[in-house]
Amino acid sequence: MSRTVRNLIIAVVVLGVLFALDYVFAANLISPYYVRIIMMSGIAITLAVSLNLINGFTGQFSIGHAGFMAVGAYSSAYFSVEYGAALAESIGGTPGWFVSLGLATLVGALVAALAGLVVGVPSLRLKGDYLAIVTLGFGQIIVVLINNIDTIGGARGYSGIPIVKSAFWIFLVAVVTIAVVYNIVHSAFGRALISIREDELAAEAMGVNTTRYKVLAFVISSAMAGAGGVLLAHFDGYLNPKSFEFIRSFEILIMIILGGLGSIVGSILGAIVLTVLPEALRGFAEYRMVIYSLLLIILMITRPQGLLGNTDPFKGWRARRRNKTRTEAEEITAEDTRDINEGVDKATLGERQRDTSLGKGDASK
Amino acid sequence: MTTPQDSTRQNTSPPPPGAAGGNSGCILKTERCTIRFGGLLAVNSLDMAVQPGEIYGLIGPNGAGKTTIFNLLTGVYEPTDGEIYFQGTRIDGKRPYEIAALGVSRTFQNIRLFPSMTVLDNVMTACHIHTRQTLADAVLRTPRFADDEREHREFCLELLEIFDLARFRDEGGTSLPYGNQRRLEIVRALATRPRLLLLDEPAAGMNPSEQDDLLKLIRQIRDRFGLTILLVEHNMKVVMGVCERIQVVDYGKSIALGLPEEIRNDPKVIEAYLGD
Numbered sequence: 001m002s003r004t005v006r007n008l009i010i011a012v013v014v015l016g017v018l019f020a021l022d023y024v025f026a027a028n029l030i031s032p033y034y035v036r037i038i039m040m041s042g043i044a045i046t047l048a049v050s051l052n053l054i055n056g057f058t059g060q061f062s063i064g065h066a067g068f069m070a071v072g073a074y075s076s077a078y079f080s081v082e083y084g085a086a087l088a089e090s091i092g093g094t095p096g097w098f099v100s101l102g103l104a105t106l107v108g109a110l111v112a113a114l115a116g117l118v119v120g121v122p123s124l125r126l127k128g129d130y131l132a133i134v135t136l137g138f139g140q141i142i143v144v145l146i147n148n149i150d151t152i153g154g155a156r157g158y159s160g161i162p163i164v165k166s167a168f169w170i171f172l173v174a175v176v177t178i179a180v181v182y183n184i185v186h187s188a189f190g191r192a193l194i195s196i197r198e199d200e201l202a203a204e205a206m207g208v209n210t211t212r213y214k215v216l217a218f219v220i221s222s223a224m225a226g227a228g229g230v231l232l233a234h235f236d237g238y239l240n241p242k243s244f245e246f247i248r249s250f251e252i253l254i255m256i257i258l259g260g261l262g263s264i265v266g267s268i269l270g271a272i273v274l275t276v277l278p279e280a281l282r283g284f285a286e287y288r289m290v291i292y293s294l295l296l297i298i299l300m301i302t303r304p305q306g307l308l309g310n311t312d313p314f315k316g317w318r319a320r321r322r323n324k325t326r327t328e329a330e331e332i333t334a335e336d337t338r339d340i341n342e343g344v345d346k347a348t349l350g351e352r353q354r355d356t357s358l359g360k361g362d363a364s365k
Numbered sequence: 366m367t368t369p370q371d372s373t374r375q376n377t378s379p380p381p382p383g384a385a386g387g388n389s390g391c392i393l394k395t396e397r398c399t400i401r402f403g404g405l406l407a408v409n410s411l412d413m414a415v416q417p418g419e420i421y422g423l424i425g426p427n428g429a430g431k432t433t434i435f436n437l438l439t440g441v442y443e444p445t446d447g448e449i450y451f452q453g454t455r456i457d458g459k460r461p462y463e464i465a466a467l468g469v470s471r472t473f474q475n476i477r478l479f480p481s482m483t484v485l486d487n488v489m490t491a492c493h494i495h496t497r498q499t500l501a502d503a504v505l506r507t508p509r510f511a512d513d514e515r516e517h518r519e520f521c522l523e524l525l526e527i528f529d530l531a532r533f534r535d536e537g538g539t540s541l542p543y544g545n546q547r548r549l550e551i552v553r554a555l556a557t558r559p560r561l562l563l564l565d566e567p568a569a570g571m572n573p574s575e576q577d578d579l580l581k582l583i584r585q586i587r588d589r590f591g592l593t594i595l596l597v598e599h600n601m602k603v604v605m606g607v608c609e610r611i612q613v614v615d616y617g618k619s620i621a622l623g624l625p626e627e628i629r630n631d632p633k634v635i636e637a638y639l640g641d
Contacts, residue, residue: 183505188493188496191486191490194490198480198481206465
C-alpha cells in the first residue's frame with residue numbers, strides 16, 4: 001500500500017513541477033531563445049532514451065529512428081489539422097489544446113508503433129545486421145513517401161499545424177519515456193532484452209523468445225520516437241521532410257553513443273549536450289562543425305564506452321535497498337544451507353569411496 | 366517459503382517410472398535422428414533412449430558429432446531426418462525457447478554466461494519461463510511485479526547458496542574464476558527448473574581437484590532436484606566416474622551403448638579412440 005502511496009506522491013510532484021515549468025515558460029521570464037533550446041532538449045531526451053532501449057539494451061542496431069519520428073509527426077499533424085483543431089475549439093481555451101495534443105500524441109505513437117511492427121517483424125527474426133539495413137532503408141522510404149503525398153504538403157513541407165508550445169507535454173512525454181524505459185530495463189522483461197544483447201543463443205536456450213522480445217522492444221521504441229515527432233510537429237507548426245533525413249537518425253544515434261549505450265542517464269546527458277552544443281558554438285560560425293567533430297573524436301578516443309557507458313549512478317542506492325529486504329530471506333536460507341551441507345557431506349563420504357575405486361580402475365587401464 | 370527443491374518438484378514433479386509419455390518410459394528418445402550439413406553427415410540415424418533419473422553419458426572422439434547432437438536436442442538445429450521426443454512430446458522442429466519451456470536446459474561447451482550481468486541477474490534471467498509479471502506490471506510496478514521479482518530473487522539466491530555462489534551475487538558473472546563460472550552456468554540452467562539437464566563438456570578446462578568437485582556436484586544435482594542428466598564429455602575420469610549408462614558415437618553414428626565397465630572394454634570403442 002505504501003508503495004502505491006509513494007508512487008502517487010511522485011506522480012503528483014512530477015505533474016506539479018511540469019505545470020510550474022509550463023507556467024514559467026509561458027510567463028516570458030526566460031528569453032524565448034533559451035526556452036526553445038530547453039524544449040528541444042526535452043524532445044531530444046525522448047528520442048535518445050527510446051533509441052537506447054533497442055540499440056543500447058537489446059543490442060539491435062537500428063538507424064532509422066528519424067523515420068518513426070516522421071511517421072509520428074506527420075500522422076499526428078494530419079490528425080490535429082483535420083480533427084484536433086476543431087476539437088480544441090469546441091472544448092475551448094488551454095484545456096482544449098491540452099486534450100487535443102494529448103490525443104495527437106496517442107495517434108502519433110500508435111501509428112509509429114504500427115510502422116515499427118511492420119519493419120520489426122521481418123527483420124528481427126534474423127540475427128545480425130539486418131535490422132540496421134532495413135531501418136536505414138525505411139528511413140529513406142518514409143522521406144520519399146512524404147515528399148510525394150500532397151495532402152501533407154509533399155516536398156513543400158506541411159504547414160498550418162496548430163502550434164502548441166507546451167513544456168508540460170514535452171517534458172511529460174520525456175518523463176514517461178524515461179520511467180517506462182527504466183521500469184522495463186529493471187524487470188524480467190529487461191533482463192530478457194539484455195540477455196539477448198549479451199548472448200542470443202544462450203538467451204534462447206534459457207527460454208527467452210528472442211524474436212518476440214526484440215520486436216516488442218522495437219515497437220515500444222518506435223512508439224516513443226513517434227511521440228517525440230508529435231511534439232516536434234506541434235512545436236513550430238511546420239514540418240519539412242528534409243528534417244527527417246538520415247542525418248537526423250544519425251544525430252540521435254550519436255547522442256546515445258556519446259552518453260553511453262545502455263545508460264539511461266547517459267542518453268539524457270547526450271541528448272542535452274548535443275542539443276546545446278551546436279547552439280553554444282554558434283559564435284564560432286564556420287568553425288562550428290569542426291569543433292563539434294573534434295569533440296566527438298576526442299571523446300571516442302578517451303572514453304569509447306561513452307560518457308556514462310557501463311555505469312549506473314543508481315546502482316549503489318538500489319543495492320542498499322535490496323539488502324534491506326534481503327535480511328529476512330537470508331536468515332531462512334542460512335538454516336536451509338546448513339541442512340544441505342550436512343546432507344552433502346554424508347553423500348560425498350560415500351562417493352569418495354566409490355571415487356577411489358574408480359580411480360584405481362582408471363589407473364589399471 | 367519454499368525451498369528450490371520444493372518448487373522444482375512442484376513445477377516438474379517427476380512422473381512415476383514408466384509413465385512418462387508414450388515412449389516406454391523414456392524421458393528423451395531419438396529415432397533415426399539425422400542431420401546433414403551440405404555433404405557432411407554430422408549425425409547419422411542416431412537412436413537414443415534416456416530413462417528418467419539416470420545420468421547418461423555421450424562420448425566420442427573429437428568431431429564425432431556430440432555437440433551437434435546437443436544442438437539437435439535443444440532446437441538449435443533441426444534434424445534433416447528422424448524424430449526427437451521429450452516425455453512423449455515431439456520436439457524436433459521446435460524453437461530452443463519452446464524446448465526450454467518444456468523442461469530441457471543446457472550448459473555450453475565454451476561458457477556462455479551473460480558477461481555484463483551480475484551473477485544474480487544471470488540466474489534470474491533463466492527464471493524467464495516461470496515469470497508471471499506482464500509488461501504492464503513491469504511498467505506500472507504493480508504488486509504482482511514486486512511479488513514476482515521477490516519470489517524469483519529468493520529462489521535464485523537459494524540456488525546460488527546451494528552451490529556456494531551466493532556471496533558473489535553482485536559481481537560480474539564472467540569475473541568469477543573459471544570453475545565457478547562453470548558452476549554458475551549449471552545454476553543458471555537449473556533456474557529454468559528443468560527435468561532434463563544437458564551438460565556439454567562440463568569438465569573442460571578444469572584441473573583434477575575441480576573435476577572431483579564436479580563429479581560430486583553432478584550426482585548431488587541429480588539427487589536433489591530429481592533430474593535426468595545427459596552429459597557430453599571428453600574426460601574419461603569424469604565419464605566413468607559419474608555416468609550410469611554411456612553411449613559412444615563416432616562419425617555421427619552410435620557404435621556402443623552400455624554400462625561404464627562394458628564401454629571400457631568394448632573393442633570398438635577402444636579402436637575409435639586409439640585408432641587401429
